Amino acid sequence: MIDESERLREVIRSVCTRNVATAPSSPAQALAMVSAGLGYLADCDAAGLGTAVQAEALIGLERAEAQHTAARARILSAFTAQDGYQADT
Secondary structure, three states: OOOHHHHHHHHHHHHHOOOHHHOOOOHHHHHHHHHHHHHHHHHOOHHHOOHHHHHHHHHHHHHHHHHHHHHHHHHHHHHHHOOHHHHHO
16 A cells, blocks of 8 residues: 555656656646646645655645746746737726
8 A cells, every 4th residue: 555655756756757648738737737736735644744755845846836937927928929918908
């Protein structure tokens, strides 16, 4: 039986490595995967993971935050360039 910390390590490894087989095929699917991963991390027993796994999770979250910033900037730039905000006026 896989304990909580080993399961989190597997999630972190799969999320933090680029694997073509698990790559999303659409923005909606990518966002669903992000939501599922963050939901898992928000609900897991963080205190019971041990410091090594906690450290891995924190490193993964820092990487994810940097990727979030880059993705948001790219999407916002395209949205603005195409006057996507016009629908709100």
